[in-house]
Amino acid sequence: MRLESHIHSPQQGGVFIALLVLLVVGAAAGYWLWHDYQRFQQAPLVLSDRGINYRIEPGTTLTAIANDLADKGILRQPLYLRLLARERADANRIKAGEYHIPGGTTAVALLDQLVRGKVIEYSVTLIEGWNFQQVLSAVRTHPMIVQTLSESLSTEQLMEAIGLQGQHPEGQFYPDTYLFPRGTTDKEFLQRAYQSMQNILAEEWEQKDKDLPLETPYEALILASIIEKETGLPEERTEIAGVFTRRLEKGMLLQTDPTVIYGIDNFDGNIRRRDLKKDTPYNTYTRAGLPPTPIAMPGRDAIYAALHPADGKSLYFVATGNGGHYFSATLKEHNRAVNKCQIQRRKQRSE
Structure with missing residues (x-):
């Protein structure tokens, strides 16, 4: 019996060594890639x-x-970013929009930001006491609001375009600071401000005082707009509301200048005696009750005051010249206060 020895040829040994080298190199490369991928996740972007x-x-x-x-x-x-997104199941969860990517942001933080949709927000502030034309101007001149409503539209056509057909725009848009992303349209912005006013008005109406001379939330909005325009000092809102409420209850004319001014076309800043005598739907010196619509955008505090007027007997007030008012219960007392305030104002102008 003959034993045969199995001797590998030099060629077979070379192949084995080559495979071993490839395995070692592949393992080293894989190890390096894995570490590089880990570093990528934590390294800041350029x-x-x-x-x-x-x-x-x-x-x-x-x-x-x-x-x-x-x-x-x-x-x-x-x-690597694609691999990371696939690993986190984020690839199809990226939200469109405009983002600010700050210095030092890592790939992980970037994906978190894009998935959350944490976009840049711009702002517009609507001021208490503004009228609708001022609101419209603020919306139309903001560079990040997309303009879709033609300036040639009438007020009625514009309200119809934003889904508010037949409604008067004055006072319907809540004064506040609104944050929004690039690409927001003028229509979307106005609809949002309108809905904010409706929500706040409804909330305040639910908690109103009893036995008010107001039949609807819209009437409260009208009264609140007058209070907003008449009030110089915040602490006087409910007291001014009390005067108007008692006048409505007694059937007295409201006799408030801001409503007269609202009814004047191209008001030049100076209200005259003839303006108080000229009859318009907004002249509360010639027409009883509330005007037909709000005259401005009231804030929440003014709406609250309209629905929670202060108790008292005052039926008149006159501006003192320092932002506040002097309140009177009788016409005789009011006339004295008017004369006193006029003398003070003339004295101040002469100094």
């Missing part, structure tokens, strides 16, 4: 300390975002 504003259009894929950031020199490894 940004200045100020960061950048970055806009993602609707329908943009994560691949397109990664490639674009790489083209801009912000992202070194776009493939």
Whole structure:
């Protein structure tokens, strides 16, 4: 019996060594890639300390975002961002919008921001006491609000365009500071401000005092707009509301200048005696009760005052010249107060 020895050829040994080398190199490369991927997740993007504003259009894929950031020199490894998003199941959860990516942002933080939709927000402030034309001007001149409502539209056509057909716009939009993303339309903004006013008015109406001479929330809105225009000092709101409430209850004319002014076309800033005598739907010196619509946008405090007027006997008030008013229960007392205030104002002008 002959034993045969199995001797490997030099060629077979070379193949084995080559495979071993490839395995070692592959393992080393894989280990390096794994560590590089881990470093990528925590390393900041290539940004200045100020960061950048970055806009993602609707329908943009994560691949397109990664490639674009790489083209801009912000992202070194776009493939890694795609892998990270797939690992986190974020690839299809990216929200469109305009983002501010601050300096020091990592890839992980960037994905968190894009998934949460934490976009840049701009603001518009609507001021208590503004009229509708001032509201419209603020909306139309804001560079980040998309204009879809033609300036040629009449007031009636504009209200119809935003879904409020047949409603008068005055006083219907709540004065507040509104935050919104780029791309918000004028229609969306006005609808939001309108809904805010309706919600607040409804909440306040539910908690109103009993036995008020107001039949509807809209009447409360009208009265609140007058209170807003008449009030110089916040602490006087409910007292002014009390005067108007008692006048309505007694059937007295409200005799308030802001309503007269609202009814004057192209008011020049100076109300005259003839203006008080000229009859218009808004002249509360010639017509009893509330005017037909609000005359401005009242804030929540003015709405509250209209629905919670202060008790008392005063039926008149006159501006003192320092932002406040002198309140009187009788016409005789009121006339004395008017004369005194006029003398004081003339004295102040002469000094």
